[in-house]
Amino acid sequence: MSDNPSPRRHLCVLYRATGGDNPKNRPSYYSKMLCLKSFLRAFARVQHTASIVFFNDGPMPEDRLAIERAWGEVVPLAGIGNSPSYRAALSRALTLPDDAIVYFAEDDYLYTEAALERMLQAFEEIPRADYVTLFDHRDRYIRTDDSRRGYSRVLIGAGMHWRTVESTCMTFGARVSRLKRDAWIHRIGTAPRTPRDRHIWRLTLGEKWFVFKFPKRTLIAPIPSLATHMDPEGLGPNVDWEQVAREAEAFDPMERPPVGLQRD
Numbered sequence: 637m638s639d640n641p642s643p644r645r646h647l648c649v650l651y652r653a654t655g656g657d658n659p660k661n662r663p664s665y666y667s668k669m670l671c672l673k674s675f676l677r678a679f680a681r682v683q684h685t686a687s688i689v690f691f692n693d694g695p696m697p698e699d700r701l702a703i704e705r706a707w708g709e710v711v712p713l714a715g716i717g718n719s720p721s722y723r724a725a726l727s728r729a730l731t732l733p734d735d736a737i738v739y740f741a742e743d744d745y746l747y748t749e750a751a752l753e754r755m756l757q758a759f760e761e762i763p764r765a766d767y768v769t770l771f772d773h774r775d776r777y778i779r780t781d782d783s784r785r786g787y788s789r790v791l792i793g794a795g796m797h798w799r800t801v802e803s804t805c806m807t808f809g810a811r812v813s814r815l816k817r818d819a820w821i822h823r824i825g826t827a828p829r830t831p832r833d834r835h836i837w838r839l840t841l842g843e844k845w846f847v848f849k850f851p852k853r854t855l856i857a858p859i860p861s862l863a864t865h866m867d868p869e870g871l872g873p874n875v876d877w878e879q880v881a882r883e884a885e886a887f888d889p890m891e892r893p894p895v896g897l898q899r900d
Contacts, residue, residue: 647686674884706893719826751862757794769804772861783843803837
């Protein structure tokens with residue numbers, strides 16, 4: 637057996653962004669620039685084996701656009717909306733090699749610095765994980781309608797605990813080989829203008845109404861959360877997100893952008 641560790645799979649991030657914002661209630665420290673900084677701070681930890689494609693749906697403020705151009709490829713979209721922009725990203729994902737990892741990112745998430753590094757480690761160390769979310773969603777603690785009454789299996793990988801979950805949002809990581817086989821589900825679930833994420837995941841996993849779907853897949857989430865949707869009523873529990881925000885705010889993405897961008 638070789639003493640050299642096997643090379644880590646290539647990670648391609650497909651980051652969907654809009655210039656504006658919706659009228660949701662947000663934490664006081666929230667901004668899309670903060671979310672972008674936090675993401676790039678996490679990406680910097682894995683950039684040697686990763687690349688980013690930014691899908692900008694509509695006009696983008698110049699300050700964020702300049703950062704995107706420094707870190708990756710920019711694909712402009714003509715304000716086509718949530719589901720169509722996801723399908724544009726999905727089309728790119730389906731061109732990736734089967735052994736790659738793809739991460740779909742929305743632009744209103746806050747990331748811990750180790751988030752993407754831990755995700756790649758989890759894919760390596762937990763072979764049964766087909767999909768990974770970095771968000772320990774508060775719904776898993778308060779809802780009473782989860783499939784199998786909220787049953788989950790706790791797993792260990794990347795130096796922390798993970799558990800199987802029945803659904804997440806449209807920000808997630810995937811083994812490309814699995815995504816290619818499940819892409820039909822994502823197309824059906826994004827036929828409406830807003831993705832029907834819970835239906836997408838229940839069908840993908842073969843849960844609830846879709847129990848007879850095979851092959852079933854496994855989606856895992858970290859405990860505690862490695863990223864969070866910026867909704868003050870739904871922040872991932874047991875993480876000081878204000879402290880994460882302060883650390884991310886101090887990160888200057890234009891000081892040391894990646895050298896020699898990798899293109900897919």
